[in-house]
Amino acid sequence: MDYEFKQRQAIFRPKVEDLFEYEGCKVGRGTYGHVYKAIKKDSTDKAEYALKLIEGTGISMSACREIALLRELNHPNVISLRAVFLSHADRKVWLQVDYSEHDLWHIIKYHRASKASKKPGSNIPAHTVKSLLHQILDGIRYLHYNWVLHRDLKPANILVMGDGPERGRVKIADMGFARLFNSPLKPLADLDPVVVTFWYRAPELLLGARHYTKAIDIWAIGCIFAELLTSEPIFHCRQEDIKASSPYHQDQLDRIFSIMGYPLEKDWDDIRRMPEYPTFQKDFRKQSFTNASLAKYMEKHKVKSDSKAFILLSKLLTMDPLKRITSDAALSDPYFSEDPLPSKDVFGSNPILYPRREFINDEENEDKADKNQIKPASKRMKFSSGKNGQNMHQGMRQSTAYQGISSSSGKNMNQPTMVTASQQQHHMHSHLSQSLTGSSGHGSRNQQAQQQGQRQTLHQKNMFSNANNNNTAGHSLFNTKGMY
Incomplete structure (x- = not known):
């Protein structure tokens, strides 16, 4: 890519740190990513969002596949994809989705x-x-x-x-x-x-x-x-x-x-x-x-x-x-x-009994991140972070299973993981940076353990060929038309 073009793009490309307040508000920590609760710095938007930072440099095949699929899907009961932020300086990928306070595991x-x-x-x-x-x-x-x-x-x-x-x-x-x-x-x-x-x-x-x-x-x-x-x-x-x-x-x-x-x-x-x-x-x-x-x-x-x-x-x-x-x-x-009939609000007219998510202290949780969650053993943690986090949110529980946007499910929930070669990550990151600049998207963790190199290459070919051949939602997997 032309260097001057990259410089111009970097100036106009929106940055997570410029748009959101999220420092000290981590609610999920997985093997392949971090999840933060965030609000926009623009005071007119009071909505809460979840920001997921993909671990490492570049983007995995599973995250690439998830971004492609979620950009095509639009249903009230499927997680909504708001935006993807690509940072060329440190090769980081941020994903923005709606913030969810609860999940069935904790309920x-x-x-x-x-x-x-x-x-x-x-x-x-x-x-x-x-x-x-x-x-x-x-x-x-x-x-x-x-x-x-x-x-x-x-x-x-x-x-x-x-x-x-x-x-x-x-x-x-x-x-x-x-x-x-x-x-x-x-x-x-x-x-x-x-x-x-x-x-x-x-x-x-x-x-x-x-x-x-x-x-x-x-x-x-x-x-x-x-x-x-x-x-x-x-x-x-x-x-x-x-x-x-x-x-x-x-x-x-x-x-x-x-x-x-x-x-x-x-x-x-x-x-x-x-x-x-x-x-x-x-x-x-x-x-x-x-x-x-x-x-x-x-x-x-x-x-x-x-x-x-x-x-x-x-x-x-x-x-x-x-x-x-x-x-x-x-x-x-x-x-x-039969009665009681289902409703759009699963809590009905009752107050919500369940505790909110706590913030995670990185130093205390670093060694706990790889523990197996399939044996429910989540531990409460006290919030200790910057003043912004304390002002924004109080009394929230630790979200060790915030799987909707966290890659923690890959290892912590007994799921296999796929080790993707750095060259493949570089290829997919470059492809997305050209296709998704300024558009919406979302992705999650690495997937599947120790696949053969040939099989990984086939995954890559399948992923991008599906954009033209296997589309089932009416438009290209990398087309933002009609989406969020």
Whole structure:
């Protein structure tokens, strides 16, 4: 690029430090990024925003893919992308999205603690559960309609707006694993052999399915629904997730079968075709799970098997992906027609009980950033930062799981990461700096562990070829027309 042109662009290019007050207001720290709560220096705009600084120099493939997708997506229940700021001086990338005060991970954790202390009314209110599920399904229906698989649905990636114009609105976030699936150049399992966070991974993925579908998102939603009803992760596995190329995991399958029962061929026709079926036969015996059923598990948590909530849950958690309910059909389920009806504000007319996010002290949290969050062990921290932060925000909780714009989900939530070569980062950073200058965009963390160099190159080619060939939202993936 011409040097004088770069100098002229640098003068007119907006800078984060000139537009926002965010110093001392960090609310998220991940392996691959930092998240700040910010307000604009322009006093006429009172809105709160989240700024995510991508770690390192340049931009990863997963962040590049997420920026491209989010610029095309426009739905009330999908995180909104406001702007991308590129700094050539220090090769930093900043992403601006709407700030969300809550997420399902912390909401569920709050109620789990209430149940442990045997407080009255410790369950999540029925209206809130139904409204949350309805909005999640509505957002996923929109993604699937536009041929996008999310591939990483979990409570930490479901944000909920706090007080304000969008109070109680669900925002599906963290699109770093998302992919277009309308015309893949090769099986998705070849490109990304391990997807979806451990406890929310569908059985077909654990059995090595090479051609998976949007049914993997539906299974994850079923897991989230069960967690909302019980305040406990339904398929929690004590063993650590293994960062390996093989998707098979005996202990996680054992946990699923101990609740759902042993999968029979009459219920799942294609189970014999799963790549890991021989290993599955060797590791599991039908007689070990004769007394297991979803109905028994939910009845222990006082959810009756004849309730409409349980009937919908059983459709979402159907073992055979071909028989699993779709998001469109789920939204028409009788569960949503009975009282209490779902609403746009998941909190209804009730006050918001949940604590706000705390600021993070970098010195105290540096060593804690890499701890595994899939075992809920978030610790409270006191805010200690500059006066600007103290004046702007008070009494907020630490957001170790602010996954909507933070890359912390990559390592902390048992997700695989992809190591991208510095040359590839330089190429993508240069491409974006020419395509996105002054426009909107958003991206998140690195993805997938230790992929082969050839596979990374194919990822790159697929990413940029999709902009012209695989667009499903009506215009180029790098076109800002009609967007935020």
